[in-house]
Amino acid sequence: MTDFFKDIPRITYQGPEASSEFAFRHYNPDEVVLGKRMEDHLRFAVAYWHSFAWPGGDPFGGQTLDRPWFGDTMALAKQKADVAFELFDLLGAPFYCFHDADVRPEGASFAESLRNLEEMVDYFGQKQASHKTQLLWGTANMFSHRRWMSGAATNPDPDVYAYAAANVKAMMDATAKLGGQNYVLWGGREGYETLLNTDLRAERQHAGRFLQQVVEYKYKIGFKGTILIEPKPQEPSKHQYDYDVATVYGFLKEFGLEAEVKTNIEQGHAILAGHSFEHELALAASLGIFGSIDMNRNDYQSGWDTDQFPHNHPEMALAYYEVIRAGGFTTGGTNFDAKIRRQSLDPEDLVLAHVGGMDTCARAMKAAAALWEAGDLEAARQARYAGWDTPAAQAMLKGGLAEAAARVTAEGLEPQPKSGRQERLENLWNRFV
Ligand code: XUL
Ligand code: CO
DSSP states (O other): OOSTTTTOOOOEEOOTTOOSSSEESSOOTTOEETTEEHHHHHOEEEEHIIIIIOOOOBTTBOOOOOOTTOSSSHHHHHHHHHHHHHHHHHHTOSEEEEEHHHHSOOOSSHHHHHHHHHHHHHHHHHHHHHSSOEEEEEEOOOSSSGGGTTOSTTOSSHHHHHHHHHHHHHHHHHHHHTTOSEEEEOOTTOEESOGGGOOHHHHHHHHHHHHHHHHHHHHHHTOOSEEEEOOOSSSSSSEESSOSHHHHHHHHHHTTOTTTEEEEEEHHHHHHTTSOHHHHHHHHHHHTOEEEEEEOBOOTTTOSOOOBOOOOHHHHHHHHHHHHHTTOOSSOOEEEOOOOOTTOOSHHHHHHHHHHHHHHHHHHHHHHHHHHHHOHHHHHHHHHTGGGGSHHHHHHHHSOHHHHHHHHHHTTOOOOOOOOOHHHHHHHHHHHO
């Protein structure tokens, strides 16, 4: 045991009237909603990078957080892991997620970095064996070190492509060894800064072949998890290739991967792409590529990827409604890709940020589940499209344009506009949140 969280109690469900700050008011892991325990619906994960590796910097200033485990030795990396599992225990979190660079010191060579990673994977394996918390997903950080500045698989330098392959292979091996349920690829610098020096076609071909190699390797090692792509439109690159769900789907189709790869959709990334979170979730579900979510929020005024903890449950209810409509998570879950603010120095801040995030999501999920159970919204949606249930309507989809057009004169069609009832549906929605 470290003493980092000393005197902070284990967080338990105490109901909305709880008097302590250190309590769940809405997240009751054992409460059954839509036939499933809340814990199994939400599948919360803590993100290692924000909570244990981030020093508190912003574009104008450096480290504000002073953590006893900061430093480049294996002993400190293990201390960090000890503290991480203590937080997971306090929260009762079922999952965590990490990048290679979050957990091991960078070595002087790839071989040394790999040895460091493998030692940490063994350490995590021991921790997982004696704790509840398991691995939701692993991923490779191919954006922080200067070698990635012009991209990883899309780098003009083929040696960097090789280095990217080595990193992803190592992290897929690590994820498989730890029983991870997914493997995530977020194309941190897979994009461009200026078209003046960029061959879009070559970079796309290399990214597509790289992803095929990832899928081939998944089968080679018998990894049972899901491969996930995480869309984001910009930041750090000016333009990222995995812009949004629609763009990712087109990319997967081009390289024959649409049945192999799904999406990890992040709230803040959806907003940066000019969409709502629920739009991205609904679109992915409708395309059969919904996998998992990165939960957070951005500051709506600054336009930066500020990765804050969610605290707006009516907004999140719209998202969880789409998760429910999609049939819920299978291998995916709710990963808090969220960090405390750089002024939030205390260990309590780190714990309570997660408590608030988990409560916000639980409240949202319960509201969405109640509306789903009531069925009014789905009934209204079905009624709106009911005209398509007729044989004549279905026949139009089988025949050609001329046959469809012939109905107009043959049946004397004169379409009558019908109300979309938006405000009535919004009022219905508000009765549940
Ligand atoms: C960056 C981001 C990453 C990915 C994993 O915006 O979301 O943390 O989730 O690399
Ligand atoms: Co993310």
